[in-house]
Amino acid sequence: MxxxxxxxxxxxxxxxxxxxxxxxxxxxxxxxxxxxxxxxxxxxxxxxxxxxxxxxxxxxxxVETESRELFVLLQSVSGIGPRLALAALAVLDPDTLRAALADGNLTVLTQVPGIGKKGAERLSLELRDKVDAVPGGDAAARVPGAAPAAANGVKPDVVEALVSLGFAAKQAEKA
Incomplete structure (x- = not known):
């Protein structure tokens, strides 16, 4: 490796x-x-x-090992490959993603193009107990109101990158 x-x-x-x-x-x-x-x-x-x-x-x-560990963790769920795991990290920052998985926040998880309600439920169910094992994954350190990356002024870049990864433009824009 x-x-x-x-x-x-x-x-x-x-x-x-x-x-x-x-x-x-x-x-x-x-x-x-x-x-x-x-x-x-x-x-x-x-x-x-x-x-x-x-x-x-x-x-x-x-850039951070925490993101890499989340990337690997996401792929442990059936139906989540590297492309979808990378898309999740492109749309959601690690703290928001970790909090959404731990809390079962399907609304946040379905913001990722390619993850529907069933996929979000499966992610949350399978990773809820594992997410705190990821470096930086201390539940007490979660930022409750953390905004997704799209709200931090990088939305056009995220949409463009998701389209280049093969997602439909409308689907990427919704994220």
């Missing part, structure tokens, strides 16, 4: 960044919030998760 990458940022796209590590440019998929913290030509360190499929090896990158 590739746990992290550190190197010079060669290029930034809507849904990924290319980081040069040891002379090799690695494409790392990331959320718009993560991509916004990076600058071409600067050094970057990303905590990564390597997803191995029959036809591909895909790196997903995060």
């Amino acid at each position: 590739i746990s992290s990458v550190r190197g010079q940022v060669l290029a930034i796209s809507l849904d990924h960044v290319v980081v040069e590590v040891g002379g090799v440019g690695l494409a790392v998929l990331a959320t718009p919030a993560t991509l916004a913290t990076l600058r071409v030509g600067e050094q970057a360190t990303l905590h990564t998760q390597l997803v191995v499929r029959e036809d591909s090896l895909t790196l997903y990158g995060f």
Whole structure:
């Protein structure tokens, strides 16, 4: 497993960044919030998760280990793959996502394109007791009124990134 990458940022796209590590440019998929913290030509360190499929090896990158751990946790639920887990982290910040899972807040969870009521119920049911085990997942430290990332002025970037991940424009806009 590739746990992290550190190197010079060669290029930034809507849904990924290319980081040069040891002379090799690695494409790392990331959320718009993560991509916004990076600058071409600067050094970057990303905590990564390597997803191995029959036809591909895909790196997903995060600024904080907490986001990476939530990404892995989300994928432990049947029907939630890496694309949907990344979309959840693109739409909801880690504190909001953790609180929604722990509290069973289906309204917040269904803001993610691709997660309907049944999917939100399954996520909450399966992860309710596991979410506090994620670093930063202390229930007492939750921010009760935390706003989703879309409310923090990054909505256009989030919508554009979700569309580039394959979601319908209307569905991404609703999120």
